[in-house]
Amino acid sequence: MAKKAxxxxxxxxxxxxxxxxxxxxxxxxxxxxxxxxxxxxxxxxCQEAARILNDSQQVYITAAGTSNHAGLAGRYMxxxxxxxxxxxxxxxxxxxxTGELLCEDDVVLAISQSGxxxxxINAVKHAKRQGAxxxxxxxxxxxxxxxxxxxxxxxxxxxxxxxxxxxxxLVQVACLxxxxxxxxxxxGSLSDGEVKTLREGLMNTPYVVDRTIKRQDRVVRDVAYxxxxxxxxxxxxxGISTATAMEGALKLKETAYIHAEAYPxxxxxxGPMALIEPGFPVIIIAPPDETYDRLVKNLGEVKVHQAxxxxxxxxxxxxxxxxxxxAISIPxxxxxxxxxxxxxxxxxxxxxxxxxxxxxxxxPRYLVKAVTEP
Ligand code: BG6
Numbered sequence: 145m146a147k148k149a150x151x152x153x154x155x156x157x158x159x160x161x162x163x164x165x166x167x168x169x170x171x172x173x174x175x176x177x178x179x180x181x182x183x184x185x186x187x188x189x190c191q192e193a194a195r196i197l198n199d200s201q202q203v204y205i206t207a208a209g210t211s212n213h214a215g216l217a218g219r220y221m222x223x224x225x226x227x228x229x230x231x232x233x234x235x236x237x238x239x240x241x242t243g244e245l246l247c248e249d250d251v252v253l254a255i256s257q258s259g260x261x262x263x264x265i266n267a268v269k270h271a272k273r274q275g276a277x278x279x280x281x282x283x284x285x286x287x288x289x290x291x292x293x294x295x296x297x298x299x300x301x302x303x304x305x306x307x308x309x310x311x312x313x314l315v316q317v318a319c320l321x322x323x324x325x326x327x328x329x330x331x332g333s334l335s336d337g338e339v340k341t342l343r344e345g346l347m348n349t350p351y352v353v354d355r356t357i358k359r360q361d362r363v364v365r366d367v368a369y370x371x372x373x374x375x376x377x378x379x380x381x382x383g384i385s386t387a388t389a390m391e392g393a394l395k396l397k398e399t400a401y402i403h404a405e406a407y408p409x410x411x412x413x414x415g416p417m418a419l420i421e422p423g424f425p426v427i428i429i430a431p432p433d434e435t436y437d438r439l440v441k442n443l444g445e446v447k448v449h450q451a452x453x454x455x456x457x458x459x460x461x462x463x464x465x466x467x468x469x470x471a472i473s474i475p476x477x478x479x480x481x482x483x484x485x486x487x488x489x490x491x492x493x494x495x496x497x498x499x500x501x502x503x504x505x506x507x508p509r510y511l512v513k514a515v516t517e518p
Contacts, residue, residue, distance in 0.1 A: 168306030176354040182315035194326035200251035207255035210309035216387035218320035226327040238267035246274035257312040258514035259287020308398040345478025368496030379406040382435035392490030399498035399505040409442035422450035433479035
């Protein structure tokens with residue numbers, strides 16, 4: 145019998161909480177397994193998508209919410225590794241910001257966990273009307289978006305019942321990473337040796353996520369409980385960590401109903417710095433990548449106004465750690481894939497703050513898992 149839309153073969157026990165108090169915590173802990181599934185994507189799946197992208201003149205990544213943050217990380221990889229001209233456009237803004245300028249040489253990469261988000265489906269239809277090719281990255285086989293697309297990459301993260309996306313963010317970034325590596329090989333923007341090294345780093349992320357959860361769960365919980373009564377947070381990152389910062393801020397907003405703003409650390413000095421007052425919590429995402437030294441400088445600019453600094457750093461970090469009131473350590477990660485590993489403490493932080501404030505992180509007020517009404 146033909147599969148109905150959303151007819152996915154998830155077994156009932158997968159829907160159990162498995163002893164966790166909430167689906168969100170269960171799904172955070174499921175991330176190493178979900179990542180391994182995503183990273184074991186059949187090679188030809190990414191190669192076909194890479195071929196379509198390689199033939200394009202311009203790539204547009206469009207999505208909403210957490211999927212947009214995965215797309216921001218993807219853009220960074222496509223630009224820096226694959227040297228492909230890439231633009232991110234929120235799906236709700238896509239028709240207005242592209243107008244009638246799309247053509248058959250353009251590729252739109254649409255990312256949607258549910259494959260049912262109306263804004264993203266609308267963006268896909270807008271792109272198709274103008275002859276652009278559409279590749280979709282989604283977690284739901286047979287979703288509306290996949291049926292509209294020329295090509296679909298399924299993330300196979302399994303069901304995500306926590307409203308706030310967690311494991312689906314990680315697997316989206318993992319799929320985009322695989323795609324970027326295949327694209328880099330195809331375009332010759334990286335050597336075979338460089339891609340091999342990066343791929344090894346990517347394949348190590350499930351282990352890093354597992355170690356982070358096991359080793360930092362309590363540390364994050366204690367910090368979260370100390371800051372649970374704060375009314376506003378700032379998340380700062382640079383480069384690809386801007387995407388990580390945006391995802392961390394969204395988690396806190398979605399689950400703990402706390403105002404949280406993510407900013408590229410360099411931009412923060414142009415005005416928003418005035419928000420800082422003694423004790424104001426600032427979360428710094430600081431993987432040892434090409435932006436690290438400038439981020440340290442930005443951190444110093446914030447520290448001088450007596451902000452409380454919570455940093456997410458690599459285990460061997462000393463400089464940011466020395467400037468931080470609290471540091472959460474991540475085992476060594478290939479910096480290009482740091483959104484996969486550095487976001488995990490931010491997910492746990494949001495979960496524990498929400499829990500401490502007495503909210504149910506699985507069912508945040510006003511929100512739905514997929515906004516299917518335009
Ligand atoms: C929102 C959800 O409604 O939709 C977010 O609350 C999600 O968690 C966003 O990221 C986009 O959903 P999707 O299914 O298109 O990735």
